[in-house]
Amino acid sequence: MVYIRDDNRKAFIDEEKINTLLQETKNPEKERVEDIIAKSLSKQRLELEEMAVLLNCEDESLVNRIFEGAKALKRNVYGNRIVLFAPMYIGNECVNNCQYCGFRVSNKEIVRNSLSLEQVREETTYLVNKGHKRLILVYGEHPKYDADFIAETVRQVYSVKSGKGNIRRVNINAAPQTIDDYKKIKAAGIGTFQIFQETYHYETYKKLHPTGPKSSYIWRLYGLDRAFQGGIDDVGIGALFGLYDWKFEMMGLLSHAIHLEERFNVGPHTISFPRIEPAVNTPISERPPHLVDDYTFKKLVAILRLSVPYTGLILTAREPVEIRNELMQFGVSQIDAGSNIGVGAYSTNDEEAYKKSQFLLGDQRSLDEVIKQLTDEGFLPSFCTACYRLGRxxxxxxxxxxxxxxxxxxxxxxxxxxxxxxxxxxxxxxxxxxxxxxxxxxxxxxxxxxxxxxxxxxxxxxxxxxxxxx
Missing domain, CATH: 1.20.1270 (Substrate Binding Domain Of Dnak; Chain:A; Domain 2)
Structure with a gap:
């Protein structure tokens, strides 16, 4: 793994523009809000000013129109489908010191662990035998998790056959790579490469990432540009809500999507919007500086759905069952199920897996339980991976x-x-x-x-x- 600094490169996140738009669009008129929702329902991506208008809606009737619009768009574009996947944590070694993360290098209470290739196969077999077809592999940022290792773990996952099952698509959540390293990972047959910026606010980012390769805001911000240059045209972005003002982070996510569209003619395939959750020996995770309450979170998801009609929205098992059930109506298209985020915890049923976890889960139901609730409520669970294998x-x-x-x-x-x-x-x-x-x-x-x-x-x-x- 080669760490490169390019901090002299200009960020495409225009903080002055974002702050100005958020100020200028306060107390929006009903007609303006209705026009923006109508544009979204015609399946057009919104501009930053239009998102700012929706973010500044405080009137209950206008917020309810946003909710109704998001529900309608979800039905029109995605139908009743909810795509299911599971995370597999490959290793929690990390050289960064992110202040909100249980994996940070200074956290001495977390138990460090990295899966061997045999353990990767054991974890995969467990998940296949539960019915999973789609995985996301998650890695800490450490020299041992280089591109060759990532590619080999992907190949190991694909090699597992158990009964009539196998994993048909592997996504990746890992450190930003060089262009050549992305090419190696692409060759292993991955689906989406996912990088969360965590916070798009520069000063907050620098404060929360004091040391390690992740301390470079620009290197991370342009990580998915390099992925496209390395041949990976399916990417996922995300922000960790609770670190800075939620409205700013929403504008950052849309700015990122617009940047990718303008440069590569295609936006992100997915957007993730997790709220910070408690982690072992991590005080800031217990008291987030910018807590997002449930009502605001619902509004956030609905506005994201309206802003990027064709981008998949991922809601993880960080959230409690009740919130997950409600938010699927507002535009969520992918969720994880039957998840365990302890390193090696699926096949071993490790009772102390939380000591190896990045954070704690809110929804710990089995895959079967999640599917039953989804179908009881009229949703159509999907394990489809066809587009990736047909080049779509x-x-x-x-x-x-x-x-x-x-x-x-x-x-x-x-x-x-x-x-x-x-x-x-x-x-x-x-x-x-x-x-x-x-x-x-x-x-x-x-x-x-x-x-x-x-x-x-x-x-x-x-x-x-x-x-x-x-």
Missing amino acids: TGEHFMEFAIPGFVKRFCTPNAISTLMEYVFDYASEETKESCLRVIDKEINNIKSEKIRNTLLERIERIKAGERDLYF
């Missing part, structure tokens, strides 16, 4: 997504992957709930050709075939 990523993905063609692929593929779960892993109660949703979704498919092809493939799944996709 980056600009090519947008060619399908923007005109609204996604439903032609995503709903049938979601049904197929859920049907696999029904036959291979589901409890009896979950199976009944899934089949009700599957029948409903099949009946809602307007294309007779797609519906008939899907029904034929479901019969093949019943006969034992797997991984059939549009």
